[in-house]
Amino acid sequence: MALIRTENLSHTYSTGTPFERVAVHDINFTAEKGEYVGIIGATGSGKSTFIQHLNGLLKPTTGNVYYDGTDIHESKKHTHDIRFKVGLVFQYPEYQLFESTVFDDIAFGPKNMGLPEDEIRERVYEAAGFVGLGESFMEKSPFGLSGGEKRRAAIAGVIAMRPEVLILDEPTAGLDPQGQAEIIRNIMSYKATHGATVLLVTHNMEEIARNVNRIVLLNKGNIVMDGTPAHVFSESERLSKLGLAAPKASLIAAKLRTLGLPLEQDIYTLKRLRKNLNELKGESGKLKAENEQHEIMAGQMNRPPVLQQEDVTGQMNRPPVWDANDGGEQHA
Amino acid sequence: MLKDITLGQFFPGDTLVHRLDPRTKLILMVVYITALFMAKGFPAYTFMLAVLITCLAVSRIKPKAIFRGLKPIFIIICITVILNIFFIRGETVLFQYRAIVITQEGLITAVFMASRLMMLIISTFLLTYTTSPITLTDGLERMLSPLKKIKLPVHEFAMMMSIALRMIPTLIEETDKIMSAQKSRGADFETGGLLKRAKAVLPLLIPLFISAFRRADELATAMESRCYHGGEGRTKMKILRFASRDFVALLFGACIVAAVVLLN
Ligand SMILES: Nc1ncnc2c1ncn2[C@@H]1O[C@H](COP(=O)(O)OP(=O)(O)OP(=O)(O)O)[C@@H](O)[C@H]1O
Numbered sequence: 001m002a003l004i005r006t007e008n009l010s011h012t013y014s015t016g017t018p019f020e021r022v023a024v025h026d027i028n029f030t031a032e033k034g035e036y037v038g039i040i041g042a043t044g045s046g047k048s049t050f051i052q053h054l055n056g057l058l059k060p061t062t063g064n065v066y067y068d069g070t071d072i073h074e075s076k077k078h079t080h081d082i083r084f085k086v087g088l089v090f091q092y093p094e095y096q097l098f099e100s101t102v103f104d105d106i107a108f109g110p111k112n113m114g115l116p117e118d119e120i121r122e123r124v125y126e127a128a129g130f131v132g133l134g135e136s137f138m139e140k141s142p143f144g145l146s147g148g149e150k151r152r153a154a155i156a157g158v159i160a161m162r163p164e165v166l167i168l169d170e171p172t173a174g175l176d177p178q179g180q181a182e183i184i185r186n187i188m189s190y191k192a193t194h195g196a197t198v199l200l201v202t203h204n205m206e207e208i209a210r211n212v213n214r215i216v217l218l219n220k221g222n223i224v225m226d227g228t229p230a231h232v233f234s235e236s237e238r239l240s241k242l243g244l245a246a247p248k249a250s251l252i253a254a255k256l257r258t259l260g261l262p263l264e265q266d267i268y269t270l271k272r273l274r275k276n277l278n279e280l281k282g283e284s285g286k287l288k289a290e291n292e293q294h295e296i297m298a299g300q301m302n303r304p305p306v307l308q309q310e311d312v313t314g315q316m317n318r319p320p321v322w323d324a325n326d327g328g329e330q331h332a
Numbered sequence: 333m334l335k336d337i338t339l340g341q342f343f344p345g346d347t348l349v350h351r352l353d354p355r356t357k358l359i360l361m362v363v364y365i366t367a368l369f370m371a372k373g374f375p376a377y378t379f380m381l382a383v384l385i386t387c388l389a390v391s392r393i394k395p396k397a398i399f400r401g402l403k404p405i406f407i408i409i410c411i412t413v414i415l416n417i418f419f420i421r422g423e424t425v426l427f428q429y430r431a432i433v434i435t436q437e438g439l440i441t442a443v444f445m446a447s448r449l450m451m452l453i454i455s456t457f458l459l460t461y462t463t464s465p466i467t468l469t470d471g472l473e474r475m476l477s478p479l480k481k482i483k484l485p486v487h488e489f490a491m492m493m494s495i496a497l498r499m500i501p502t503l504i505e506e507t508d509k510i511m512s513a514q515k516s517r518g519a520d521f522e523t524g525g526l527l528k529r530a531k532a533v534l535p536l537l538i539p540l541f542i543s544a545f546r547r548a549d550e551l552a553t554a555m556e557s558r559c560y561h562g563g564e565g566r567t568k569m570k571i572l573r574f575a576s577r578d579f580v581a582l583l584f585g586a587c588i589v590a591a592v593v594l595l596n
């Protein structure tokens with residue numbers, strides 16, 4: 001049975017005023033246990049509105065939301081309990097810190113769950129560990145932390161409730177590449193340890209390409225695509241019509257394909273692209289016919305110390321590097 | 333949700349009332365309220381009501397919006413009605429049970445008071461629903477500008493008011509957001525005793541204050557970097573000008589007062 005299921009979920013803001021607006025329309029969505037789903041969509045497409053239904057913060061104007069088979073609005077108490085199972089990290093969560101120490105702030109959720117003191121302590125330390133905040137941070141004031149540290153403290157505040165489903169609304173927005181990679185790793189390690197289901201809202205396609213195993217695309221409040229990254233990213237034209245762009249790697253691969261390189265269809269990470277190109281290079285002795293074109297490509301792909309370095313660190317989202325090298329032609 | 337508060341909210345539109353100069357509307361509102369207090373007796377009240385309904389119809393304000401706006405003051409209206417019914421002792425007794433006496437005069441006064449109160453509030457809606465806060469403060473500033481001669485900081489007051497008005501929706505939105513975030517972590521703002529609820533508000537207030545200060549700071553910086561230095565020598569992009577419709581409207585205001593005097 002699906003862990004989370006929405007049934008004809010619609011939400012209208014400010015009903016009955018001139019500002020009335022349908023933010024989410026007739027969404028039927030399911031997520032199985034252990035899935036890692038990426039939710040993408042242009043600004044204002046209803047992503048934040050949609051995810052706030054999944055832990056009962058917003059009530060559907062019409063339709064229902066089920067968690068583990070039960071309607072989450074069955075009773076007030078039930079909705080309240082669901083919030084501990086479906087942890088929601090808001091956009092810019094660092095603005096919601098309020099306690100005098102990081103420890104107390106992370107402990108806020110577990111305390112509300114009514115857990116005993118030692119269990120709270122254990123969970124707080126575990127959560128802080130997941131996001132890489134050491135002991136030394138525990139007694140600091142959250143307001144004295146850097147932006148990235150605050151963000152991680154806020155995420156720990158949700159993780160400390162050990163939710164079975166972790167939903168994050170643009171958790172990496174406004175951080176530097178290293179901070180972004182760290183947060184994504186933190187989420188991965190929580191997921192791996194607790195077998196949690198993760199829903200990640202993001203505008204960063206590279207990020208989503210490397211991590212999730214399913215992508216849901218929202219447009220104007222409707223789900224317009226739902227499938228594997230390979231499937232979704234293969235339709236780069238449709239994506240750009242919806243105000244989004246496929247990851248650089250899949251755009252480059254598409255371009256190379258039009259130039260005659262027989263690359264595989266499901267390329268959307270640089271790692272994969274590089275591997276495929278190297279495979280082709282191995283065969284190139286035999287494929288004399290394509291020799292000329294291939295030389296150009298191989299030359300281009302060998303140039304960058306960038307690519308090799310990226311392979312080592314596992315960080316591939318450095319758009320500026322690609323922009324500089326390819327001069328935006330990948331957007332063609 | 334908090335967002336649904338409509339008291340003092342502006343509904344954009346393009347009707348005659350929307351296009352009137354804010355000063356005209358301010359004057360008309362004062363005139364209308366004065367006339368309302370002058371009105372005595374059934375004919376005058378009916379007339380005032382008819383005027384109000386006509387204006388509402390012209391400005392295309394939905395009845396729904398009016399009812400929603402009246403909701404917060406519903407209790408006050410009820411108290412007024414109850415006090416008047418039970419404590420005004422007239423000649424014609426309609427109902428008596430021990431110390432409780434209801435007289436016709438009390439009943440009539442109650443109805444008049446309640447309708448006066450409602451008409452008063454609704455007439456202010458007519459102003460705030462059809463005038464954007466910025467235009468409104470602009471109008472106020474222009475009307476009060478003679479007071480600058482006696483060294484009253486009119487411009488500063490107007491600027492403070494427009495910033496405050498501008499910030500209300502932002503702060504409400506912010507409160508909503510922080511509330512949602514804390515609710516996601518199991519905060520409970522709805523149940524429990526007074527002490528428990530007061531405690532639950534704390535996680536709200538701290539982030540809210542911090543963000544309000546941050547916003548104020550950012551706004552000050554933004555204003556300064558655009559060389560704001562007070563009202564001295566400052567010109568307007570949109571200069572308020574009375575149009576012929578404003579004169580007609582003011583004439584209409586004078587007619588209301590005259591009519592009320594006659595009907596009394
Ligand atoms: N509290 C609200 N009141 C009224 N309208 C709202 C509210 N929140 C969102 N909306 C509207 O609903 C639509 C969907 O908003 P939502 O925040 O869900 O989009 P989003 O996909 O999360 O966008 P972003 O990528 O910018 O975060 C938008 O058009 C927005 O204007």
Ligand SMILES: [Mg+2]
Nearest residue numbers: 047048091169
């Ligand atoms: Mg959003």
